[in-house]
Amino acid sequence: MKKLINSPDRVLVEALDGFGAAHGDIVVVDQEHRFVRRRALAADKVALISGGGSGHEPLHIGFVGHGMLDAACPGAVFTSPTPDQMLAAAEAVDAGSGVLFIVKNYEGDVMNFQMAAELAASPARDIQTILIDDDVAVEKSTYSTGRRGVAGTLVVEKIVGAAAEEGHGIDELRQLGERVVRQTRSMGVALTSCTVPAVGAPTFSLGDDEMEMGVGIHGEPGRRRMKLARADAIADEMLGAILGDLDARAGTEVLLLVNGLGGTPAMELYVMLDAARRILTDRRIEVARTLTGPWVTSLDMAGCSITVSVIDQRLRALWDAPVHTAALRWRM
């Protein structure tokens, strides 16, 4: 295993310490490393809390700040955070307007956020949940019943985060998030496996000429193992699966996210973006917004995912609204 770490059992704490020191103007890292919260909490605002296993950075800690999350709970690598983390985060950021959990559809996350909701709820604290299951690759997987939640999570966190800044109530925000989930689909491809620090060996093995189409962000199996293909063919297969499951007819406006899985450099992601744009334009789907980069990663995995979100004027305005987090920043 080749990693820039001191030891597998120190990697998360040291990374959080480095993150907190680097972005101390935006976030506060809890002393017990249970959560990362916004430094400047807003009054009278629904608190948005997400979390999940670490190893997908910048998701979720890099999206804490104005216009996105109020707190994020980092679990051990590829392991759900425990309910006490979400409980502590809720107590730290609850401004009296309710707490909205944003949860990727993995069994551990779903169970632990549900337990946290039961522990944290009170007559004075309304807790609701948005469940994200945007991955069209498979209908069930190693750690999930139903579809997995992947890079579409960023879109939900950005759009619901912007609406929360506008002061909307928790019911409305949950419904908005659920609408974004219904209109968002993703699929990924791996050229290499990731290596979990505590394991020390690749999660799966791929031949020198193979890729895993439909891979999950923890290295879960996808739809099929296939020969390495050209960027255009990869984008075509991923978009075929996405658009086959999404109501995105000619004339529809979409947000296109080309997401790096950690080990793939920018140049290849822009090649994939170019390929995806050509395919969507051929179908007369209007690519109104794009985002390209390593946003929802899988440690050091080489590969990418494509996410398409159907948007309209309202969702586009929320996407464009100011955001100031460690990883995502615009108009501020």
Add this chain to the structure above:
Amino acid sequence: MKKLINSPDRVLVEALDGFGAAHGDIVVVDQEHRFVRRRALAADKVALISGGGSGHEPLHIGFVGHGMLDAACPGAVFTSPTPDQMLAAAEAVDAGSGVLFIVKNYEGDVMNFQMAAELAASPARDIQTILIDDDVAVEKSTYSTGRRGVAGTLVVEKIVGAAAEEGHGIDELRQLGERVVRQTRSMGVALTSCTVPAVGAPTFSLGDDEMEMGVGIHGEPGRRRMKLARADAIADEMLGAILGDLDARAGTEVLLLVNGLGGTPAMELYVMLDAARRILTDRRIEVARTLTGPWVTSLDMAGCSITVSVIDQRLRALWDAPVHTAALRWRM
């Protein structure tokens, strides 16, 4: 070779097309792909132009925009751009206040920017050059006489870019850039080689338990091949070399850049940042600003570099000044 591309000879053009489509609000990609320029050119401002071989993205194209570069000329992968590219860029962005070239110290870049300066200069157009040679690893290398220019380039482009927005003249900007170069040192380490698309095989080979200390951003040899070490030991060796060559006594204020080389995920970079911060703090050097991420990459190479810049109140203010580029954005 496992890459998300269509073909090695199309990768640069397609990546530039994707980049231009993604960031069309900030940049314009020249139709012949000779340069990327700011969409909104400022009047009466010294034009800053950089460039170099591609494969180091987001450097330089990702740093074109308000507060940094006016244009960047992307060469083929790891190959200097040709003088006609810089000439075309100069003609596209010259606002009549002179053109400042920012050049990393590689023989091809130095020669081609020099030829471009001769071609583009006229009685009406003053052209000057800042040469960057921040890499302390080796005194000469495969493609360079004297020290190589690496991630410190980002610091020069940011600080001189901010000063150019303030309206300073070309002599003052060149002198400012030369001061930043004198006060900036870097060193890198590779855990794996990169693979150049047109070559199709790793540039060098490293054993499963080896790393290359002092590697160049094209995979040039460093100081020594050594056994993989802990993050703290790696940071200690790199900072030892950097601080041994930099006047950064106790009480000095510095900017610390932990730069990913392309294949290393954020978690490891924050571990390295945490390690570097502890070492600098132990020496009573004040880490006033940090930046962490894959900013000056080497295709898919796993590894990182550390850059330390001595700053003062003036340089800190220029670093903090608004910037709005594809890759680096704050206060706008």
